[in-house]
Amino acid sequence: MEEAETAEEALAKQHRKEKKDLQAKIQSMKNAVPKNDKKRRKQLTDDIARLEAELNQKHEEELRQLTNSTVTDKVEEVVNGIETIGLDTEEQNDGKQSRTSKAQKRREKKAAMEKEREARIAEAEVENLQGSRHQESLKLQQKLAERQLQIREIQSDGHCMYRAIDDQLASRGQGMGLKELRAQTANYMRCHTDDFLPFLTNPNTGDMFSADEFEKYCSDVESTAAWGGQLELRALTEALKLPIEVFQADAPLIKIGEEYDKLPVVLVYMRHAYGLGEHYNSVEPLKELSNEDEG
Template sequence: MEPLAEMQTRHRREERDLQARVTQKKKSATKKTRKGVNSDCEDLERQLKERQKQERASREGEATASGIQGSESDASTHEDTPVQTTREKEGIAITLQGTSIAEVASENGQPKKRNRAKERLTKRAAEQEAAVEEAKKEAANQPDPKAIERALMLKEFKVNGLVEKVIRPDGHCLFSAVADQLSQAGIPLGPDAAGDMKEDQRYKVVRKAAARYIEGHPDDFVAWLDEPLDQYVDKIRDTAEWGGHLELLALSKTYNVEISVLQNGGAQKIEPDLKGSPEPEKIWLAYYRHGFGLGEHYNSLRKAP
């Protein structure tokens, strides 16, 4: 049997060790984890008190049953007797937040600390991986707008007897597509076009033509703008600003052409409506919302051979 004095000394040492652990846990707690840490500390203190109480009661019961009152010589005898106490040298089992775990004692008598930060990171990584997998499943079940749009466009091409010339998606696609259509129809691009101008530079002439018309007819456009007319004209003429319906309208009137724009599920016509002008030539464009990485895009449509 462990001598009473040694047991009391051990109990005091265990209480000091536990108090040090509790203090460290509370210092490292955050606002979010403070409640759980306090609960853990209360569990540890309660378990230590209960175990020490059981040890004292067990020792008193054994001493009474054997009739041994204990003397210095008896204590010396008992020191040489290998008795296993309630606290095993290999480790103790404690319960933290309802989960039973084994903490193996280290060489200095302190139990190894649970790495809560690592556990939280592992849990968070598992949750993120599960969310990614769920998103992939949902995406797989969603219709592909790019594929749907492409199928409808191909159907329109066939109905109208057209083939597609892909235009580089560089911000100038509308103007490059119109330039290609005008060249196919034999319509001069304008006075800014040089005879030896390369195909990939013709958009510059068409940009200037659109900007010139908008600048010369402010009443037709200013109500649709969110900025001063002169700033808008400068962007259309000199930058890679995307063109849209206003630029198509300006080009339709500049070149006296009817522009048919095939798009997802139908076609849009932009007519010049110029009184006293000859019958307008018809040109074709393809407009995509989903088919190209940069977003909205125009291609040129030529008559099928």
């Protein structure tokens, strides 16, 4: 029992130190970013939340491991105690040394595993900061901030483009729903075949879609989770008679339907947002960085 209490006290002391070190690091990060730099302050808020979440998760895992280790040791003590009944003093001492050795090996193995896990976390953090996803996000945040906008996350399920547009319309009190937007897209394409058919080819033959293939394409647009792209955006622009603007990290702003003199629907196109690749998000007005404790 004394050994378990000592381990708990040591872990609690370690956790207090790590929390104190993190708070010092956070304060240093805050001091390094000017208060009037809204883009960097927004990123700072996200970084702080991530660091705090990672530390809390690490502490919870360490406490769980310590608890499991303590329970295992107690069970082994009971079992070994029963097995040593009737043994002479020398045999009992040998058994006690064996138990101590096994417990020590378990602790050393867990410590090595934890060290390896922390190394993987550190490597992943560096990779994320340098990776294409993070860089894309930074570029988009900068572009959107110039329009006083920020990304509004949309779920990734194949319907993201339509969901993002509906999110924009709903913010104006004009939401239509996913099913209606898909139906209008497909109907417009069917009624204007000549505007879309030349851009659709069979991936196996390279030939332009046949009438049946085009109908199958429109049917998928209407009733499946088929991913939407430039053709569907063009169809929706005409069907809704609304301009659509699409922000991209490494390309100029795409403007569709500029002939319509109305407030544009604004989307964000991301190539590296998820493991599956391309994704559309909506936007919302840029929020001020919440008040922070400068103490």
